[in-house]
Amino acid sequence: MLNKAISYTLPVVPKPIVGFFAKDYIAGERLDDAVRTVKEIMDEGGCATIDVLGEEITSEEQALHAVEIYKQVLQRINSEKLDSNISLKPTHLGLKLNKDFCYNNIRELVTFARNYNNFVRIDMEDHTATSDTLNIYLRLREEFDNVGTVLQAYLRRTVTDINKLIPIRPNLRICKGIYREPYQLAYHDREIIVQNFGYILEKLFLNNCYIGIATHDEKVVWEALRLIDKYNIQSNRYEFQMLLGVMPELRRVIIKAGHKLRVYVPFGAEWFKYSTRRLKENPHIVGDIIQGMFRKKR
Ligand SMILES: Cc1cc2nc3c(=O)[nH]c(=O)nc-3n(C[C@H](O)[C@H](O)[C@H](O)COP(=O)(O)OP(=O)(O)OC[C@H]3O[C@@H](n4cnc5c(N)ncnc54)[C@H](O)[C@@H]3O)c2cc1C
Incomplete structure (x- = not known):
């Protein structure tokens, strides 16, 4: 209840306060900040995926601007020899404006990444x-592996989606899911979500x-280690x-045990919108962040 109440008031919380809550979770506003953060992660033995912040854009110019920034990111990854790929959001590349336009933008980045032997x-x-x-993913896989x-x-549909994807040997990130979805579409019981996560992992490992x-x-x-x-x-x-800033101790444990670990590194001027949206979407996280702040102060 408290978490929910806090999350609903977030849009009126002054920017510096949201920034205080969010700063551990975002590399900074500039590409240099992301590069520095990735180098720190590599020093720890990890690797990264860089995300340019921004979603639900309203004009084609904004999407094309995002494509250009992602190209700069791929060039920097290459020139600085960073162990990193990129993560992008379809709505940032124009999905809600025009699906073909979005597909072409992502295709351009996948082509650009392939020239640098990188991955999207x-x-x-x-x-x-x-x-x-x-659909965009399936279309791209007709041409690309990266x-x-x-x-x-x-999501209740995920197991069915996996059955459809298995024939193309997909490269998939599996996560619980961060958005607030209706009960008809998504499991709300945290225990079922954990069990479904394990079921999905097993299916993908076996295929x-x-x-x-x-x-x-x-x-x-x-469960993953068991499988x-x-x-x-x-x-x-x-x-x-x-995610950057979340449970760094567990991160170190996993790396020390010899497993590959990739950290999601978001950066960009759009951090405020992203942070308030994320905090609002997941009230549990608001509680975690507040607890974390008090823990740090002690
Ligand atoms: C690399 C990566 C990429 C992701 N990509 C997507 C995506 O494309 N689409 C999507 O819907 N979701 C994505 N997510 C978010 C994911 O779906 C979950 O919402 C998020 O990871 C929390 O789930 P959890 O498995 O960590 O379990 P939880 O039970 O939610 O978290 C376990 C513990 O981790 C801590 N924790 C988790 N998240 C945070 C946080 N943000 N701040 C502070 N503490 C936290 C808490 O202490 C909690 O007790 C991604 C997550 C990661 C790690």
Whole structure:
């Protein structure tokens, strides 16, 4: 209740206060900030995926601007020899304006990334974008291997989607899902979501797919480790993924145990909108952040 109340008041919270809450979760406003953060993660033994903040744009110019920034990111990754790929959101590249326009923008980035021997991850947004995102992914896979997408364990449709994707040996990030979805479409019971996560991982491991296991939940991490051990899954078939600023201790534990771990590094001027949206979307996170702030102060 308290979390929810706080999250609803977020839009009127002054920018510096949201910035204080959000600063651990965002590299900064500039590409230099993201580059510095990725280098720190690499020093720890991890790798990264860089996200240019921005979603639900309202003009084609904004989408084309995002394409240009992503190209700069790929060039910097290459010139600085960073162990990083990129993650992007279809609505940032124009999905809600025109699906073909969005497809062409993402295709241009996947082509650009391929020239640098790099990889593009298409994030998954709320349910209004699921089918379009999967269609874009399937279309791209007819031409490219250096592209992957995301499926959310909370969506009831995900197991069916996986059955459809398995024949193309997809490269998938699996996460619980961050958006508030209606009960008809998504499991709300946290325990069922965890079990579905495990079920999905097992299905993908058994079908030789590459999996990004994106979670900070120890139960899910344990289930993934159990399956990796049970089926003797080789290290080139999976990686763990975590968000910047979240559970760095667990991150270090996973790296120390010899697993590949990728950190999601968002940066950009759009941090305020992103932060308020994210905090509002997941009231549990608001509580975590506030607790974290008090923990830091002690
Ligand atoms: C690399 C990565 C990429 C993602 N991409 C997508 C995507 O494309 N689409 C999508 O819908 N969702 C995405 N997510 C978000 C994901 O769906 C979950 O909402 C989020 O990871 C929380 O779920 P969890 O598995 O960590 O479990 P939870 O049970 O929610 O979290 C476990 C513990 O981690 C901590 N924690 C988790 N998240 C945060 C946070 N943000 N701030 C502070 N503490 C936190 C809490 O202490 C909590 O107790 C991504 C997550 C990661 C790690």
